[in-house]
Amino acid sequence: MGIPHRVVYWNVPGHAWMYLPFAILVVVFVYGVWRRWRVWAKGRRVPLRPWGPRVRRLLSHAGLQSRVVRRPLQGYAHAALAVAFGLLFIGTCVVALKADFGLPVMQGAFYLWFESATLDAAGLAGIIALAVFLFRRYAMRPSALGRELADFLVPFTLLIILITGFLLQSLRIYATHDPWGAYSFVGYGLSALYGDWHLSIPAALIIHRSLWWFHLVLAFSFLGAIPYSKLFHLFMAPVAILLSDPQGATSLEKLDIEQSERLGVNMLSDLTVKDLVDLDACTECGRCEEACPAFASEKPLSPKKLILDLREHAHLHPEEPLTAAIKDETLFACTTCRACMEACPVDIEHVPKIVGMRRFRVMEEGEMPSGLAEAVQGIEERGHPFRGAQAGRTTWMEGLPIHEWQSGEPCETLLWVGCAGAFDPRAQKVARALAQLLLAMGEDVKVLGRRESCTGDPARRAGQEYLYQMQAEQNVQTLKEVAPRRIVTMCPHCLHQLRDEYRAFGADFEVVHHSEYLQAALVTGRLRAAAGGRRITYHDPCYLGRYEGVFAAPREVLKAAGGDIVEMAHHGRDSFCCGAGGGWAFREEGAPRVNRLRAKEAVATGAEVVATGCPFCLSMMTDGVKAEGGGEVEDIAEILWAQVAPEVTAQG
Amino acid sequence: MRILCFLKAILDPEAPPGAIRFPGKVESGDVSTVLGPFEGNALELSVQVAEASSGAFVAVAMGDAAQDVTLRKALALGAERAVRVDAPLGFQDPLAVARRLRAAAEAAGGADLYVFGRQAGDWDMGVTAGLFAGLLDLPFVPLVQHAEVSGQSLRLRREIAGGYEESLRQTPLVVSVTNGPGTLMRLPKVKDVMLANRKPIDVLQPVATEPTLELQEIAQAQVTRQGRMITGDTAQQAAGLAAELRRFLVTGGGN
Ligand code: SF4
């Protein structure tokens, strides 16, 4: 028997002809890549250092596919397929080393255990994974998955390639009585059948030879199709992950308004290389679409379609403005909730693209949906977006021993109330509850009062970067003058600005959300709460959770207030937007409204109270829960204060 | 067509109650000066007519430097020039205002079309445009919502009960503009805003005028709530309520 091995190109005389289709493959492949390269090359280059966090992300998201497997069925199937093809690719390289370079690699134990057994296992795993994919797409039929011809051809062709591979193997084992055939256990199993069917050896040889060419041409066609289809994600997904912002692109890029030739994004060249790579990295998995509140509420936006439309535009009309591909209704439907980005297994960044295009429409063309335009004008004229407000900046705190910071005073704890806390009657109550909690902790609470101005967040998300930057500069200047030890805020949008986005404007303050501050006070015993006992469900605000990573603190506060927490179907990182973000808090929304969808989930938990930690969520959820026949909607500060107040009174 | 567009910025009508104390004094520094509610309409119509007639418009405001917000808006929307008549803001006698604006219009070399907002959002008199037309002996069309250029004439549209009215008017002409679907002020482009912020504003000294109207007194309405429970059995309560209502009708609610 000698050293275990197999004859490469057995039964295929004239196999050298395969270099002809191979050459065609190379040309087609290179051309396909070049076509895409042309597009990426148009992109703006942005600094990528430091590389460390990016590489770690790559290892986790691409190497371990940690995001892919968040959906276990298709996730593990995909991971299995990826590993299988990785192994099969290595196996093919080994064959090439032997056939083309004469290296003695196809023999011995390595041949038996890797080239035979392992690759058979890989092929089998691949077939199972593909069956799962086809089953999901065509039997379970989730709407987020496309069912075009290409969507069928890709898994089907792969399946045929794997199956013909096994058939070839089995025919060879059958015809040659391969003494090591059993190691190729799948082929070996199949070959046993041929005996039962009395397949003649000459017939087996003919079938083998024809099938060999069929398999080869099919495999080459498949490889050639990679740069022309969504299969290209194979190469581009790792690049997209590597180029993605390690902070999750939660902070928008500061636009250089003076120097930019064009404000915002309207041509391919206004996008970054990362943005353009994203278009080719999309796997069309539809997870973003499933997570999107705008799509769920039947608005003309699907983050998946947005990426695919941009991709098509980039390849068909690379020199034309993007407004031809993406309509205003689509752009302005986005609540900037980041659910799509959190769901995307390949770290595609939708929101920066959307806001970039909004910037162009707003700043270069003066277009903004009504409602939003009035709110932004409010920020410009009076420093807050609440039109027709009946209050001043300090109305909410009348009768409380809190005062406005005076020039020259030291400031221990600055309560950044936010426009909602000051001007929205419902949120004013939250501000009062929070202030009373801070006072109960013995804090010397100060506010900016008249000197507080909108952080500019609604303007920035709407695309009005110019106004935003003026607000940011003014606020950073004020805060530097006040120099507070810490800033506590009850608004996640303010939190995200003060803590993160203002860094680009020279801010470096300790900023905490009230949930974090209250939780710490409960832990250290500065606050004591009486036992509660209500069933509470907590709605994670997008800007507190997905943007600022605060998930545990508000829940701890609710537990300390005696709450019995029941979670909604979507919570934590997968939370579903209330519908207020991206300027929608100030717009008229037609049915079906996002807040109703979210309220349905909240009501379905059977909780007596829906808690949240954002004044905008509070307002949206109050309307939604009322319409859905649910109970109370309260901020965590109100819930806690209700349990702390009796303790304070008891202590006198 | 040459257009003069008269604008006025006013103390923020959305300022919180109590932030502006009468008479005419601003209590706190946090009340902004903003474009009046109909100034945006006047501006939009001026931009439209200037564009349609390949003409130009000049923005004119009267008041102190706080007026510059409106003039900068006009510059951002394409005004060729901005002029401020440097007279103090506050209660203004409309005829005196019209006279000063006439002087400013003459200094600017006159125009084919003079555009006003329907009324200033603070004193709400709505007569300056008409007085101005009288002083210049020009026809005046109030409450315009749409203008179409046809040679040296304008086809002007106004809303009337249940429909609209259109008239063809030869320039020169004075119009006042009101809100309508076609006169919603467009958003300026940021580049133009930035350019506008760097442009100069011409300051004109006001001509001397005799006031024809003087402000005597201004009083803010006092809101008081006086509730009283009418007690007793149902019959007594009904009689008590009837007596109260009678007293209210006679005295107008006073005591
Ligand atoms: S950010 Fe939210 S609303 Fe916008 S596209 Fe993504 S999921 Fe949809």
Ligand code: SF4
């Ligand atoms: S953008 Fe991401 S989540 Fe959406 S379809 Fe493409 S790969 Fe999937």
